[in-house]
Amino acid sequence: MAKRVLITGCSGYLGSLLVPRLLRHPLVARVVGVDLRPPARARAHPKSRFVLADIRDQYTLRSVLEEEGIDVVFHLAFLDASRPDDVRARETNVNGTLVVLEAAHKCPRVQKLIIAGSTAAYGACRGNPRPLPESHPLRASGWAFAEHKRRVEEELAKALPQIRRSLQVSVLRLCTVAGPSQRAGGPISRLRALPFAASVLGRPGGLQFLSEADAQEAFCRAMEAPELRGPFNAVPDDGVSLAEVCRSLGKRRVPLPYSALWLGLLLGRRFFGSSIPEGVTGYLAYPVVASNRKLQETAGFRCAQGSLEALRGCVDGLKATPTARTSPS
Secondary structure, X not given: OOEEEEEEOOOOHHHHHHHHHHHHOOOEEEEEEEEOOOOOOOOOOOOEEEEEOOOOOHHHHHHHHHHHOOOEEXXXXXXXXXXXXXXXXXXXXXXXXXXXXXXXXOOOOOOEEEEEEEHXXXXXXXXXXXXXXXXXXXXXXXXXXXXXXXXXXXXXHHHHHHOOOOOEEEEEEEOEXXXXXXXXXXXXXXXXXXXXXXXXXXXXXXXXXXXXXXXXXXXHHHHHOOOOOEEEEEOOOOOEOHHHHHHHHOOOEEEEOHHHHXXXXXXXXXXXXXXXXXXXXXXXXXXXOEOOHHHHHHHOOOOOOOHHHHHHHHHHHHHHOOOOOOOOO
């Protein structure tokens, strides 16, 4: 049966990847994008429509869902923040998600709500198992992006008992998405722009990178799966150390004590305009490498590219396009 889908945050990084993929999908009859700004390179398409709206406006969301007869909602809208207590970002990221959930709940035709989460929500903590299963507690703190992703899932857990059973709600916990479309403000772009890369002395770390093509495919599989509820890690089989990341970027790595690196990032952000929060120090020290077994077994999804391959594809794309596209996630 043909699907009619709505995407919040359609003009952001993930949205700009998913919209064209869904427009090519044989099971998708209609794609409606919602954002506060139009897509950077919007092109007229007979299957698509753009709606200028704030996701916190439940009246508008419900009107669009009902008018368009939407079956599946992809919630990708997310506002970056410099601090976890950033009121505007928290209102958009956490409360905005609850508004989208309520709107989908009140529109009986909506069958699925698929939310873009992050493995960063697990938190970079000493003693993290490798790989991290979905049952592991979410403990992110100190880094606004990761903390807001954690709070989203905590608030969802409280709200879901009141949601109609016919609405399947799932969270795809993505690791860092990497590819030739990498935005200028993205993590790999920012690291590439630095004169050197710092790491935590005595800690190899552990990171995962999801190729853009695999990210698109993960969302499509989530839409196609007959039954998908709860959290799912959307990650490749492998992880990479920070040393491997630096070699791929051609960056000199400077190991520093944990406290010195944390303090340096704090001072850089407060006094020198750095965009790298001190909360990322833990992610450079402790592994955040998740298991993909649950999504494989439930939706039949497995990444075509590993972390290192996805990272190298991103680096090649950045080299070929010196002025990368700027777009929030």
